[in-house]
Amino acid sequence: MWHQEEIHLSERPRGFHLITHELVGALPWLAECERGLLHLQLLHTSASLTLNENSDPDVRHDLDAFLRELVPEGLPYFRHTLEGSDDMPAHVMASLMGTQLSLAVRSGRLALGTWQGIWLGEHREQGGERRILATLSGQD
Template structure:
């Protein structure tokens, strides 16, 4: 079985957002797949996807704080500034974390570890709606 579709997310505030359940709800065909792979590709250059701790909200806070400190706004050597002071730092953060994940599917569900979840990292203060291309292959 091959299935591909876009998943749409509304504009979210800057930070990390747990989207595991949103992805699973948008893909009812997961239930038909006993084993396979789900590839997720974020169709943007200033946001990211990452797999990490899904329970303690402090992890999301701490990762956001670290990324903002690692790539702060207002660095004087950035040239790409026409879209605002948060744009180039958002591109750097997205490149560091990545814009795609490939996840195993087992018994009709994402095969995640006990504490794992998929996060969408919004690295702009007003990034707008986001699109995620999901491609499922399995049987």
């Protein structure tokens, strides 16, 4: 079986956002898959996807704080500044974190660990709506 869907996420503030339930809710055909792989590709260059802690929101806060210190705005050697002071740091963060995930599917559900969830990393102050291309391959 093959399915593909483009998922539209509403605009979110800068930071990390748990989006697991929103993604699963947009993929009803996931329940038909006995075993397979779900590939998620974020169609943007200034945001990211990652798999991490799904329970304590402090983890999302702390990772955002770490990245802001690691890649601050206003570094004197950044030349790409036409789109705002947060744009080039956002590109660096997206490259560091990644924009794709491949997740196992088992018995119609994502095979996630107990404390794992899918995060959207919004690295711009106003990044706008984000799109994710979800592709499932597997057996029903």
